[in-house]
Amino acid sequence: MPNPFIFLFLIFAALFLVLAYFFYHKLSRRSASKVQTRLSEKERERVFFETDSEKFSFNRKSLHFRGQSREWKQSMRQLGETLKEKSVEKIIYVHGTFAGDDPFGLLDFISEKIPMSKKSQRSLRKLLIKGKNRLFHDLGHFSENYIALTASALKIPTYGFNWSSQNNHLARVKASLELLDFIESKPTKETLLLIGHSHAGSLFCLLSAFSQQKEWAQKILKICQYETKEIQLIENKLAVFKTRKIDFVTLGCPFRYQWVEHSQFRLLNIINHRGKSVLGGLPSGVITTKDGDYIQQWGISGSDTLALTTEQRQINYELDKYLDPGNDLSLWIEKISSRQRIPPAGTVILADYKDQSVFPNLHKTLFGHGTYTRYEKIIFNFHLIAKYLYK
Numbered sequence: 001m002p003n004p005f006i007f008l009f010l011i012f013a014a015l016f017l018v019l020a021y022f023f024y025h026k027l028s029r030r031s032a033s034k035v036q037t038r039l040s041e042k043e044r045e046r047v048f049f050e051t052d053s054e055k056f057s058f059n060r061k062s063l064h065f066r067g068q069s070r071e072w073k074q075s076m077r078q079l080g081e082t083l084k085e086k087s088v089e090k091i092i093y094v095h096g097t098f099a100g101d102d103p104f105g106l107l108d109f110i111s112e113k114i115p116m117s118k119k120s121q122r123s124l125r126k127l128l129i130k131g132k133n134r135l136f137h138d139l140g141h142f143s144e145n146y147i148a149l150t151a152s153a154l155k156i157p158t159y160g161f162n163w164s165s166q167n168n169h170l171a172r173v174k175a176s177l178e179l180l181d182f183i184e185s186k187p188t189k190e191t192l193l194l195i196g197h198s199h200a201g202s203l204f205c206l207l208s209a210f211s212q213q214k215e216w217a218q219k220i221l222k223i224c225q226y227e228t229k230e231i232q233l234i235e236n237k238l239a240v241f242k243t244r245k246i247d248f249v250t251l252g253c254p255f256r257y258q259w260v261e262h263s264q265f266r267l268l269n270i271i272n273h274r275g276k277s278v279l280g281g282l283p284s285g286v287i288t289t290k291d292g293d294y295i296q297q298w299g300i301s302g303s304d305t306l307a308l309t310t311e312q313r314q315i316n317y318e319l320d321k322y323l324d325p326g327n328d329l330s331l332w333i334e335k336i337s338s339r340q341r342i343p344p345a346g347t348v349i350l351a352d353y354k355d356q357s358v359f360p361n362l363h364k365t366l367f368g369h370g371t372y373t374r375y376e377k378i379i380f381n382f383h384l385i386a387k388y389l390y391k
Contacts, residue, residue, distance in 0.1 A: 039278055039342070043348075046346070047348045048348070051352040052353050055071075057069070057376075058375045058376045058378075059072075063145040063146075064148075068153075072379065073153070076154060077154075080153065082386045082390055083154060083156060084156065086390035088156060088192075088247075089156070089192065090156065090157045090193070091150065091151075091193045091194075092158075092186065093146075093150075093158070093195050094161045094197070094200035094204075095162065095165065095196075095197055096197040096252075097165050097198055098167065099165050099198075101132075101164060102128065103165045105308045106308070107121060107128075109309060138375050139364075139366060139373065140366045140372075141373055144160070146378070149375070150378065159182075163175035163179070163203075168306075169319040170315050172199060173319070175203050180241060184241070188245075194249065195249045197252060197253075199253065199256075199299070201250035201253025201255065202255075202257050204248045205255070208261075209259075209260045211238040211239075214235065220322055223322070224315060242265075244264060247389055248265060249389070250270065251270050252272060252296040252372055254296050254297070254298070254303075255300075256301060257324070259346065261345070266346075268349070268388055268389055270349045271293060271341060271350055272351060272371055272372065274292045279341060280296070282339075288357050289362060289371075292352070292353070295367050295368070295369035297336065297339060300332065300335050301332065302326070302333075302335060303332050304316070304326035349384055353372070353377060353380070
């Protein structure tokens with residue numbers, strides 16, 4: 001029997017291409033004088049171009065370290081030594097939107113209508129995680145095997161953090177605080193390295209702001225219906241959080257929220273990108289992943305999906321005032337026409353992941369957004385991280 005998820009994906013892809021065709025003329029006619037085509041002087045100091053030139057192939061028949069070639073193992077071991085020499089003590093992977101244990105909010109919705117024990121909810125979420133691993137493997141998702149491979153290859157303790165992955169403000173705020181608890185459970189004396197795909201970068205931005213903008217954070221948490229005692233506890237955890245040395249790496253993050261600089265935090269943004277221009281791609285190249293990561297440039301302000309419950313929709317609407325407009329189609333259309341790639345903070349690597357094709361391949365790359373987490377790219381990712389964070 002055909003996999004129903006394949007049909008859902010094809011429907012989504014068809015709708016996406018219809019929208020892409022509809023907006024193509026608008027984007028292609030937009031005057032170059034209205035978009036940023038060159039880097040500013042300040043951006044030239046923090047934006048770099050790279051190309052995947054790794055020669056070591058990955059053996060997919062064995063997803064374990066011992067099953068890889070001698071050259072691949074040696075290269076990963078050397079990268080691990082580099083990270084350890086620079087005091088990287090632990091690594092945490094954080095997935096992005098629609099890759100978690102309740103991507104569409106169905107469990108939240110059902111649990112409101114039908115009383116469920118926490119044990120039952122945890123069991124359902126575990127089933128969803130297993131299904132996700134079997135369905136997507138390493139496409140836009142840090143699988144259990146991927147996390148285990150990183151740990152054994154680098155010889156650095158490595159963990160994966162799961163969150164609902166719903167595409168709205170409320171879900172991301174809740175997830176950032178769950179990530180705060182997860183980080184607290186992984187104490188380090190030296191550097192903690194966080195690697196996040198897609199909107200995991202939004203969780204990182206929220207934590208950077210929460211830890212340094214107390215009054216703003218209180219307003220956000222009250223809107224999200226946290227009690228006074230809960231807020232005080234969160235503030236205590238944030239006070240400890242900002243004393244830790246943490247390096248944040250984002251992979252294809254569509255920047256939505258403000259990153260707040262801090263002496264203990266460093267930010268590295270890696271974006272799948274092709275060409276000498278700093279602009280994102282036109283819709284005409286979507287089906288062959290011509291210009292790199294399309295979701296990174298399109299998952300911007302206005303692109304949120306509506307929550308299932310009236311209460312959650314109202315909370316998200318109130319959060320718009322402090323974060324950014326969540327669900328706003330007209331704004332989204334206006335924003336994507338600028339084709340902006342460069343996030344406003346951190347070091348930026350525009351990296352050619354070599355995932356383009358002359359034939360339609362969007363299902364293999366998820367519009368260039370799923371490439372970062374492929375097993376074949378793990379060594380390239382860590383070469384970039386080592387080069388730009390741990391020279």
